[in-house]
Amino acid sequence: MDHSAMARPALGLAGAEKRLYELNMxxxxxxxxxxxxxxxxxxxxxxxxxxxxxxxxxxxxxxxxxxxxxxxxxxxxxxxxxxxxxxxxxxxxxxxxxxxxxxxxxxxxxxxxxxxxxxxxxxxxxxxxxxxxxxxxxxxxxxxxxxxxxxxxxALLVMVLALIPWYISLPAVLVVGWFLAHAIHADFATAWHLERYSIPPDSERVTLKC
CATH class of the missing domain: 1.20.120 (Four Helix Bundle (Hemerythrin (Met), subunit A))
Structure with missing residues (x-):
């Protein structure tokens, strides 16, 4: 009688499938x-x-x-x-x-x-x-x-102010400031929409644990 074979626990079909499922996951x-x-x-x-x-x-x-x-x-x-x-x-x-x-x-x-x-x-x-x-x-x-x-x-705007009169450089400052403010507003608006419509609540999030 092979005692080593008796000492090894048999996984069986269900155990093998469970092990395969865990490995795949x-x-x-x-x-x-x-x-x-x-x-x-x-x-x-x-x-x-x-x-x-x-x-x-x-x-x-x-x-x-x-x-x-x-x-x-x-x-x-x-x-x-x-x-x-x-x-x-x-x-x-x-x-x-x-x-x-x-x-x-x-x-x-x-x-x-x-x-x-x-x-x-x-x-x-x-x-x-x-x-x-x-x-x-x-x-x-x-x-x-x-x-x-x-x-x-x-730095770029200061260079413009230093090299040309202020009344000519003022439109450049206003244009850059408007685009910068619009970019910041768009960033916050995008984050708000993603958090409201795309990202699930904390209770519904699935986290991977070791």
């Missing part, structure tokens, strides 16, 4: 987590490209030609006013450049980390932990991206 959840991480990687890649363009614009704004045009002359009757404009121009341009470079560096690191997690993550817990860290860091990346974008606009 686990693989499906891992596949969903991989798709979510791939979505975040694509989003970071888009921000990376846009931040690269903004960094190039910001670097051009503090080049020698622009600074020469912005530098106030000592015999200018509006020397103090132009000095203040030059100060805010350089501050905004450098802030935009620094934030853009920060987004470039951080997004590249997050993309590499996400790809490593997709390649070597073998369990659902591994994928969920990596996705949670990625989601948390993406909030900082988005904030820095918005900072780079928001600080670039004042």
């Amino acid at each position: 686990n693989q499906g959840e891992i596949s969903v987590q991989r798709q979510v991480m791939q979505f975040r990687v694509d989003y970071l890649s888009d921000l990376n490209t846009q931040s690269m363009l903004m960094a190039g614009v910001a670097a051009g704004m503090i080049s020698s030609i622009e600074l020469e045009a912005m530098r106030p002359e000592e015999d200018d009757p509006e020397f103090c006013f132009r000095t203040v404009l030059c100060f805010f121009y350089i501050l905004a341009a450098v802030t935009s450049l620094g934030a853009s470079i920060w987004v470039l560096y951080t997004s590249n690191n997050l993309i590499n980390s996400a790809l490593v997690a997709q390649l070597y993550g073998s369990t659902l817990a591994d994928m969920q932990n990596a996705e949670s860290v990625l989601e948390l860091r993406m909030l900082d990346v988005r904030k820095m991206y918005i900072l780079a974008l928001v600080t670039m606009l004042p």
